[in-house]
Amino acid sequence: MGAINQQAVAAWLRYRAHWLGWQGMLGGTLLLASLVGALVWWLPGKAHLEQREQELAKLRQAMPQHQGKFVDRSPQASLNTFYRFLPAESEATSLLTVILSLAGEHGLTPDKADYALVRSPSAAFSRYQITLPVRGSYVEIRRFANQVLNRIPAAALNDISMKRQDINTEQVEARLRFTVFLHREQP
Numbered sequence: 001m002g003a004i005n006q007q008a009v010a011a012w013l014r015y016r017a018h019w020l021g022w023q024g025m026l027g028g029t030l031l032l033a034s035l036v037g038a039l040v041w042w043l044p045g046k047a048h049l050e051q052r053e054q055e056l057a058k059l060r061q062a063m064p065q066h067q068g069k070f071v072d073r074s075p076q077a078s079l080n081t082f083y084r085f086l087p088a089e090s091e092a093t094s095l096l097t098v099i100l101s102l103a104g105e106h107g108l109t110p111d112k113a114d115y116a117l118v119r120s121p122s123a124a125f126s127r128y129q130i131t132l133p134v135r136g137s138y139v140e141i142r143r144f145a146n147q148v149l150n151r152i153p154a155a156a157l158n159d160i161s162m163k164r165q166d167i168n169t170e171q172v173e174a175r176l177r178f179t180v181f182l183h184r185e186q187p
Contacts, residue, residue, distance in 0.1 A: 083124050086154050086183040092117060092128045095155075095180050099130060099148055106144040108134040119184065128180040129158075133173070138162070141174050148178060155180045 017025060087095060096115060103109060114131040134141060145157055159177040 079124075083183050086125055086181050087152075089117070089126055089182045089185050092180070092182060095128065095152055096130060098151060099132070099155075099178065102147050102151065103132065103134060103144055106136065106140045106147075108136045108140060108144055110134050117182075124184055126182050126184045128182055130178045130180065132176045132178070134176065135171055135173050137170050138172050141172060141176075145176060152180060154182070 020028070096113070100110070100113065110132045112133065116129050118127045118129060120126070134144075136144075141160075141162070145160065149155055149157060156179045157176065158179050160174060162172050162174045164172050
């Protein structure tokens with residue numbers, strides 16, 4: 001009896017396929033393919049979304065709760081948070097060492113380095129100004145400057161001047177002036 005049912009089903013499918021024509025068959029195939037594609041796309045996306053929601057719930061639980069407590073959102077509190085981000089004045093020489101070692105990594109060993117710590121009596125931060133005359137290719141000087149700014153987020157490149165002796169030479173003489181902002185330690 002199973003063989004008869006299979007033959008009957010096959011005959012019915014041939015009849016329906018002939019009745020639909022090639023356009024109907026193509027439409028049915030495309031409809032079926034789009035349903036399969038939607039399921040293939042939707043199911044992993046749903047699992048990914050559920051995973052992200054679980055991670056978010058864990059982060060919310062781990063976050064300190066400020067309910068019932070006063071949170072200082074004043075400009076002065078924001079400024080104090082910014083000052084805490086800056087490196088301490090005592091780290092100035094180690095930051096200079098980082099800059100000089102980065103210059104050495106790029107083959108830009110300066111003959112001398114001028115540096116000065118500048119304090120403003122009205123500010124809670126100080127500035128460590130570093131001037132480096134270097135000689136090398138433009139590309140290496142640019143990479144060096146970018147790496148200093150990436151490695152020391154409290155640094156700024158204030159001035160860069162370059163000159164080349166001859167248009168055919170690749171060597172450039174450059175003078176870079178960095179400022180590293182430091183948190184001033186209270187006595």
